Structures are given as C-alpha cells and as structure tokens.
Amino acid sequence: MATTLTWLGHAAFALEIAGKHVLIDPFLADNPAASVKPGAVAADFILVSHGHGDHVGDALAIARRTKAVVISNAEIAGWFSKQGVQTHAQHLGGGHAHPFGYLKLTPAMHGSALPDGSYGGNPAGFLITLPAGNRLYFACDTGLFGDMALIGEEGIEVAALPIGDNFTMGPDDALRAVKLIRPAHVIPIHYNTWGLIAQDPDAWAARVRSETQAVPHVLKPGQSLSV
Ligand code: NI
Numbered sequence: 001m002a003t004t005l006t007w008l009g010h011a012a013f014a015l016e017i018a019g020k021h022v023l024i025d026p027f028l029a030d031n032p033a034a035s036v037k038p039g040a041v042a043a044d045f046i047l048v049s050h051g052h053g054d055h056v057g058d059a060l061a062i063a064r065r066t067k068a069v070v071i072s073n074a075e076i077a078g079w080f081s082k083q084g085v086q087t088h089a090q091h092l093g094g095g096h097a098h099p100f101g102y103l104k105l106t107p108a109m110h111g112s113a114l115p116d117g118s119y120g121g122n123p124a125g126f127l128i129t130l131p132a133g134n135r136l137y138f139a140c141d142t143g144l145f146g147d148m149a150l151i152g153e154e155g156i157e158v159a160a161l162p163i164g165d166n167f168t169m170g171p172d173d174a175l176r177a178v179k180l181i182r183p184a185h186v187i188p189i190h191y192n193t194w195g196l197i198a199q200d201p202d203a204w205a206a207r208v209r210s211e212t213q214a215v216p217h218v219l220k221p222g223q224s225l226s227v
C-alpha cells in the first residue's frame with residue numbers, strides 16, 4: 001500500500017501509512033503557510049520533534065479531539081501526559097514498532113524548551129521504516145552534523161530537510177546534508193513561513209539535481225508525495 005506524505009507547511013506533515021494517519025509537528029492555527037486548520041486533520045499518532053511552538057503547535061488540541069497518541073522524547077511525552085492525552089515516550093537512538101512502522105528518534109542539533117518554559121529534553125528527528133521496508137527521514141529542526149551519514153547508511157527513500165537558515169540548516173548546509181544522507185528523494189521544509197527564513201526552494205532544488213543523485217520535490221503546502 002502506498003504511503004502518502006502531505007506537506008502542511010513549515011515543518012508539518014500528514015502521513016497516511018497503511019490506513020493510519022500520522023501527523024508530524026502540526027503547527028497549523030498560527031502558521032501563515034499552513035494548508036489546513038487544526039480542526040480539519042485526521043490523526044492516529046502525532047509525532048513532536050521538539051518543544052518549540054512552531055512544532056508543538058496544535059498537537060494538544062488535535063490529540064484531545066482525535067484521541068491520537070503523542071509520540072515524542074520522554075520529557076515532552078511527560079508534558080503531554082500531564083495534560084491528559086495518550087502518549088508514547090521514546091528517546092534518541094531508540095526505536096519502537098508502531099502500527100504505522102518502526103520509528104526511531106534520531107539526534108538533532110537544536111533546542112527544545114516547551115512553550116510554557118518547561119524542559120523539553122533533547123530535540124529529535126524521526127526515522128520511520130515503513131511496513132514495506134523503505135525509510136523516511138525527517139531531520140526536523142537541526143544544524144548540519146556529520147552523523148547524518150550514519151542515518152543515510154540505513155538507506156533513505158525520502159528525506160525532509162530544513163533549508164530556511166537562521167534557526168536551522170540553510171541551503172548550503174542542507175545540500176551538504178543531501179550528500180551525507182544520499183536519499184532517493186528530498187523535500188525542503190522550514191522556509192518561507194516568515195521573512196526571516198525566506199529562501200528560493202527552486203534554486204536549491206536545481207543545485208540538488210546538478211550536484212547529487214537525489215530527486216528534489218518542492219511541494220506547496222497541501223501537496224503530497226507518494227512512495
Ligand atoms: Ni525549533
């Protein structure tokens with residue numbers, strides 16, 4: 001069964017995997033680039049990469065409405081659990097077989113304080129091995145780090161990488177990340193939400209095409225890629 005990745009704008013994705021709805025970093029209500037409102041998304045699981053507001057976003061409201069399970073690091077999962085929603089805590093390097101696939105939390109070079117100032121543990125990326133065996137890597141908010149090559153060794157079909165600069169990798173380092181990870185397909189994210197992270201994704205995609213073997217996919221919010 002095909003897996004569909006729909007970019008909702010900024011770092012938010014809606015995945016449909018074997019009939020399960022998986023949201024990643026659902027920052028929608030206050031996201032000027034969002035393609036949907038938080039009341040209109042389906043969710044069985046919500047993955048939260050780190051504590052910042054543009055990633056925690058509407059996760060709590062969506063979890064309350066849908067009864068979705070929030071999956072994050074132990075600190076963030078604990079914060080959600082205190083607010084009465086179902087959670088599953090993991091941590092960096094640890095994987096677990098969920099109904100949508102095997103999810104491993106990967107390191108990310110960033111911060112993670114929660115919106116109310118609570119400690120948010122270490123930020124994470126997500127490596128999902130789909131039921132068919134192919135892998136998706138969401139780097140989430142991070143700077144470039146050499147161990148992306150180790151993640152690439154697992155064989156990545158689709159990587160979603162930030163290119164916005166200022167808070168995360170910019171276009172140059174994201175291109176270096178593609179060379180380390182060597183995904184078959186790459187989706188740029190975390191840009192053009194605000195002027196501070198304005199980038200030209202088509203110019204970046206042209207560099208990916210000319211300098212790497214990866215196929216870039218510049219999605220508009222609401223557009224999907226199927227694998
Ligand atoms: Ni962040």
Ligand code: MN
Pocket residue numbers: 011052054055141167190
């Ligand atoms: Mn962010």
